[in-house]
Amino acid sequence: MAQKRVVLEEGILKSNDLLAQKVREDLRRRRILVTNLLSSPGAGKTALLEALAQNLGPQMAVIVGDVQTRRDAERLERHGIQAVQIVTGGTCHLEARMVLRALEELQGTPRYLFIENVGNLVCPAGFDLGEQQRWVLLSTPEGDDKPLKYPEAFLTSHVLVITKMDLVPHVPFDVDQAEAYARSLNPRLRIFHTSVITGEGLEALLAHLEHTYRSLFPDA
Amino acid sequence: MAQKRVVLEEGILKSNDLLAQKVREDLRRRRILVTNLLSSPGAGKTALLEALAQNLGPQMAVIVGDVQTRRDAERLERHGIQAVQIVTGGTCHLEARMVLRALEELQGTPRYLFIENVGNLVCPAGFDLGEQQRWVLLSTPEGDDKPLKYPEAFLTSHVLVITKMDLVPHVPFDVDQAEAYARSLNPRLRIFHTSVITGEGLEALLAHLEHTYRSLFPDA
Numbered sequence: 001m002a003q004k005r006v007v008l009e010e011g012i013l014k015s016n017d018l019l020a021q022k023v024r025e026d027l028r029r030r031r032i033l034v035t036n037l038l039s040s041p042g043a044g045k046t047a048l049l050e051a052l053a054q055n056l057g058p059q060m061a062v063i064v065g066d067v068q069t070r071r072d073a074e075r076l077e078r079h080g081i082q083a084v085q086i087v088t089g090g091t092c093h094l095e096a097r098m099v100l101r102a103l104e105e106l107q108g109t110p111r112y113l114f115i116e117n118v119g120n121l122v123c124p125a126g127f128d129l130g131e132q133q134r135w136v137l138l139s140t141p142e143g144d145d146k147p148l149k150y151p152e153a154f155l156t157s158h159v160l161v162i163t164k165m166d167l168v169p170h171v172p173f174d175v176d177q178a179e180a181y182a183r184s185l186n187p188r189l190r191i192f193h194t195s196v197i198t199g200e201g202l203e204a205l206l207a208h209l210e211h212t213y214r215s216l217f218p219d220a
Numbered sequence: 221m222a223q224k225r226v227v228l229e230e231g232i233l234k235s236n237d238l239l240a241q242k243v244r245e246d247l248r249r250r251r252i253l254v255t256n257l258l259s260s261p262g263a264g265k266t267a268l269l270e271a272l273a274q275n276l277g278p279q280m281a282v283i284v285g286d287v288q289t290r291r292d293a294e295r296l297e298r299h300g301i302q303a304v305q306i307v308t309g310g311t312c313h314l315e316a317r318m319v320l321r322a323l324e325e326l327q328g329t330p331r332y333l334f335i336e337n338v339g340n341l342v343c344p345a346g347f348d349l350g351e352q353q354r355w356v357l358l359s360t361p362e363g364d365d366k367p368l369k370y371p372e373a374f375l376t377s378h379v380l381v382i383t384k385m386d387l388v389p390h391v392p393f394d395v396d397q398a399e400a401y402a403r404s405l406n407p408r409l410r411i412f413h414t415s416v417i418t419g420e421g422l423e424a425l426l427a428h429l430e431h432t433y434r435s436l437f438p439d440a
């Protein structure tokens with residue numbers, strides 16, 4: 001049984017990779033930068049996207065994955081940006097086929113497309129959604145040991161965003177330790193410190209997005 | 221393929237239920253109260269168990285599930301209690317067969333056995349581990365909307381422990397709202413407010429454990 005399950009999951013991953021490739025090529029052709037956001041529940045993915053929306057406006061759009069409810073899409077729409085909600089109904093991660101279906105609903109051509117994955121630090125790491133970059137968010141109240149305990153999310157990401165920096169005085173979180181753990185897994189990880197309360201780090205993240213966009217699409 | 225996967229997963233769940241039943245009967249016979257702890261990464265499962273260990277001492281033991289590392293077992297052993305670590309190596313939840321194997325390593329007969337599940341608010345909810353009660357932990361920095369977004373963990377639990385109450389002044393978390401959302405899913409949920417920093421709620425939790433133990437094993 002275990003053996004059969006492994007073979008089947010390999011099949012699912014392989015067909016996911018093919019669909020992810022299709023997403024990536026399609027969005028590259030349309031010159032849309034796609035970022036896949038991973039984190040635990042409540043680490044601040046939606047709050048960070050709300051803060052970016054205040055600067056990027058309709059240049060950005062979001063595909064939001066949740067096990068249940070349209071709450072996050074509604075939060076984002078209040079900022080005047082497009083948000084397409086995927087309700088997975090129990091599944092603990094998004095898959096490329098869900099993104100492909102969501103893309104049919106996407107209007108126009110935003111410059112930045114964010115995919116807000118299901119809040120989960122384990123399952124989403126194994127699924128390529130066709131993104132050009134992956135961000136993992138780690139909020140300070142979660143503790144600085146999380147990179148070691150959930151390595152795949154940190155291994156497969158390009159950017160680590162440490163969120164809720166405003167809570168550092170109130171929680172046992174050693175920023176240097178967290179960074180050292182994350183870099184021990186993934187030395188090339190770019191790291192940003194942010195707080196949507198104080199605004200810390202948002203300009204640097206926006207500059208990183210702009211820079212990534214220009215390197216991918218130099219003729220745009 | 222999707223169809224085949226569903227059938228296979230039903231098979232896995234059914235065989236899990238049989239093994240969970242075996243765990244439950246075995247531990248009931250030995251008069252051990254088993255509690256399965258579910259939460260997001262970093263919600264404070266290990267910290268809560270450390271606080272309980274200070275009161276319960278060797279009356280309690282823990283089976284700890286993690287994707288990687290023995291860190292949590294080591295933290296708990298420092299409090300002089302038995303901790304058996306299960307490293308799932310990628311799997312996002314514990315299963316009853318893993319608990320059965322861990323039980324072979326458990327020495328003696330503790331009164332209270334806790335199973336600290338993998339930090340994940342989605343996958344563990346679907347797997348009975350043979351526990352007599354299930355606790356879901358929600359930490360205040362995660363936000364009060366989590367019961368609606370991750371309903372199964374709240375639906376299948378007997379107790380909701382709201383952790384990190386000391387952070388309430390610093391985070392946007394409405395305690396009444398969180399409770400109302402959780403009770404709308406599961407009206408019989410017992411709710412405790414705790415902080416391992418201030419000690420809030422620990423006595424009430426200990427009393428609840430004692431009371432549950434006495435109702436399950438009146439002749440003990």
